[in-house]
Amino acid sequence: MRFVVKRLVLFVAALIGLSALVFVMLRVLPGDVAAVIAGTNATPERIASLRDDLGLNKPLVAQYGDWMLGLLHGNLGVSAVGGRSVAGQVVTRMSVTFPLIVLSLLIALAIGLPLGCAAVLARSHRLRGLYHGIAIVAGAIPALWGGLLLILLFSRGSGLLGLLPAQGFPDDGWSSPLRALASLTLPALTTGITAGASIMRYTRAAVRDMASSQAVDMAMACGMTRTQAVLRVALRLATPQLVSVIGLTFAQMITGVMVVENLFALPGLGAMLVTDVGNRDLIAVQSELFLLAAFFLLLGLVVDVAHRALDPRLKTAGITSGKATA
Structure with missing residues (x-):
């Protein structure tokens, strides 16, 4: 206390x-x-x-x-x-920005944690090098360039596959959850892939350090395989470090999401802040x-x-x- x-x-x-x-x-x-x-x-x-x-x-x-x-x-x-309540505008814009941040973080965790553990468990030197290269390349992609690439691949109208909308947000907001979620998917992937590469690097480093600890050796002596010991013991011991990294990543996503909102024409806090500053x-x-x-x-x-x-x-x-x- x-x-x-x-x-x-x-x-x-x-x-x-x-x-x-x-x-x-x-x-x-x-x-x-x-x-x-x-x-x-x-x-x-x-x-x-x-x-x-x-x-x-x-x-x-x-x-x-x-x-x-x-x-x-x-x-x-x-x-x-505008003569409107700032609190009312912030609440309205938050209904776009914060779901986008949460969805981006979920994508980042789904990418970073499994690939980070897989990089530790990889026995082949080439495979470990491949994971290392993926982390470096994905983390170095600028948000604007990555967003444009996703638009060219997956957006309706101008994309090759035409699966997801690339501009705007439904006028009725979350009254149409599937449409709202589809509008946030490409922006969330843009932010989540870069953040996932960062989480992957930290996960690989933290779990690798714990994998060489006595706790993991003891778990393997008790009958666990190396994979089981790394996932059950090393990952659990590395959790405090990963919580700190994930928290900081979540905070950093706020600024990244604001850039992405303008690219995808989303009516979020980023667009509101840019307009009010202007x-x-x-x-x-x-x-x-x-x-x-x-x-x-x-x-x-x-x-x-x-x-x-x-x-x-x-x-x-x-x-x-x-x-x-x-």
């Missing part, structure tokens, strides 16, 4: 620091949201009136306080350009960036707690350290 409480305190402190950083950095950028809303032919009086209506004439400390107070009440503000909608952008940063920090917190729960050595180290300090 002491470890969890300490991590929660650090999590809250990091959130406050990030909120201040996001707020200040957006104010440093050139341009004026009031001038964007008013248009190119607006008079200075009109721009000044809009700045007053949007609260941009208040001191920065007061603007930051109003924003933080709204966040504490679950109010992300109202878009200065419109200089500071109220919307600062809330969106804060939510993304908070999600990164939350993933780090979950990974830390899960790693400690899965690896008893960390608990023992913490107890020993506490006794030594006492």
